[in-house]
Amino acid sequence: MKKMKALVKARPERGLWMEEVPVPRPGLNDVIIKVAKSAICGTDLHIFRWDEWSRKTIKTPMVIGHEYMGYIEEMGAGVTNLKPGDRVTGEGHLACGYCRNCRRGKEHVCENSVGIGVNIDGSFAEYVRIPATNVVPLDPRIPDEWAAIMDPFGNATHTALSFPLLGEDVLVTGAGLIGSMAIAIARYAGARFIVASDLSDYRLGIARKMGATLTVNPSKGEKISDTVKKLGMRGFDIGLEMSGSPAAFTEMISNMYNGSSISLLGILPSDFAVPWSDIIFKAITLKGIYGREMWETWYKMEMMIIGGIDLNPVITHRFGIDDFMLGFEIMEQGNCGKVILNWE
Numbered sequence: 426m427k428k429m430k431a432l433v434k435a436r437p438e439r440g441l442w443m444e445e446v447p448v449p450r451p452g453l454n455d456v457i458i459k460v461a462k463s464a465i466c467g468t469d470l471h472i473f474r475w476d477e478w479s480r481k482t483i484k485t486p487m488v489i490g491h492e493y494m495g496y497i498e499e500m501g502a503g504v505t506n507l508k509p510g511d512r513v514t515g516e517g518h519l520a521c522g523y524c525r526n527c528r529r530g531k532e533h534v535c536e537n538s539v540g541i542g543v544n545i546d547g548s549f550a551e552y553v554r555i556p557a558t559n560v561v562p563l564d565p566r567i568p569d570e571w572a573a574i575m576d577p578f579g580n581a582t583h584t585a586l587s588f589p590l591l592g593e594d595v596l597v598t599g600a601g602l603i604g605s606m607a608i609a610i611a612r613y614a615g616a617r618f619i620v621a622s623d624l625s626d627y628r629l630g631i632a633r634k635m636g637a638t639l640t641v642n643p644s645k646g647e648k649i650s651d652t653v654k655k656l657g658m659r660g661f662d663i664g665l666e667m668s669g670s671p672a673a674f675t676e677m678i679s680n681m682y683n684g685s686s687i688s689l690l691g692i693l694p695s696d697f698a699v700p701w702s703d704i705i706f707k708a709i710t711l712k713g714i715y716g717r718e719m720w721e722t723w724y725k726m727e728m729m730i731i732g733g734i735d736l737n738p739v740i741t742h743r744f745g746i747d748d749f750m751l752g753f754e755i756m757e758q759g760n761c762g763k764v765i766l767n768w769e
């Protein structure tokens with residue numbers, strides 16, 4: 426049996442181990458992708474740390490990872506629309522195709538969704554197997570490193586483009602790996618003012634490069650309400666909650682304009698005192714966001730990249746795969762944007 430290198434969550438404890446595992450074989454409708462570049466997601470960091478969510482979700486041993494790009498190596502006999510050598514990435518949520526949601530075109534909220542690198546073996550490996558229906562062929566104008574982060578760019582796109590942005594004032598709470606990309610999308614889509622908050626000055630620096638009008642660091646006593654005054658707004662038209670922080674969400678609510686809309690990507694805890702009466706009296710629309718819409722989000726990402734959006738400021742570190750630990754350490758410490766791991 427052919428073997429390959431892979432980053433394996435081998436044991437139920439903190440850490441991640443480079444191991445030799447069998448190269449996956451394609452089923453009838455699968456492809457095998459030779460991975461060229463990987464990126465580290467916040468989810469991978471959760472699994473590395475072995476936090477409460479990971480302990481509930483991950484069955485060891487498991488090859489983790491779901492942000493990558495590469496080339497088709499091998500295909501099942503049923504695959505007719507692709508060919509070996511095609512430069513591709515993949516949607517990491519595998520939808521069943523037959524549940525109520527799949528059949529009404531909402532595959533991102535499939536009842537039976539399976540996550541690459543979370544529920545089944547992932548892409549921190551020399552080769553990854555996915556169904557051909559999940560393959561995204563890459564336009565030659567999409568750079569390799571950007572292709573490797575289309576999964577989180579897709580979260581940002583789905584969140585940011587959930588409401589029309591042209592001429593609107595946008596608040597992004599949490600200018601992290603995904604929030605910073607949402608800023609560039611809001612800029613691209615014609616927003617007027619974009620204010621971003623984060624606890625990290627390093628990340629607020631990236632936010633400004635991505636197009637934020639003003640940035641706010643609440644850990645230094647800075648207030649979103651001051652930016653509302655400074656920019657002469659009545660409040661924000663659109664909120665993109667990308668921190669998962671109750672404090673950030675509460676401050677967002679108090680700075681939204683009447684009749685505004687909020688997309689919620691950050692995973693807020695279930696048990697905090699949400700200012701419901703403000704949400705009701707301001708007539709705020711709330712929308713929960715999960716994953717990427719298949720396949721509208723992917724189409725819009727491709728169009729924005731070809732149209733000239735710049736994702737470069739968000740990619741801050743690059744390592745060879747054998748130095749993966751350096752990548753996880755810098756992610757843990759937080760003074761970084763996206764971290765790319767090269768397999769070549």
Ligand code: NAD
Binds near residue numbers: 622714716
């Ligand atoms: P990230 O950790 O890179 O970004 C979160 C940022 O929020 C950090 O930079 C942090 O400093 C900042 N933050 C924390 N408290 C804050 C506060 N009080 N005010 C302002 N900023 C604050 O994570 P990410 O990868 O960008 O993901 C963003 C969120 O989206 C996370 O909660 C993640 O779990 C969630 N997520 C959801 C989905 C989904 O499908 N719904 C998918 C991916 C990620």
Ligand code: ZN
Binds near residue numbers: 524525527
């Ligand atoms: Zn389904």
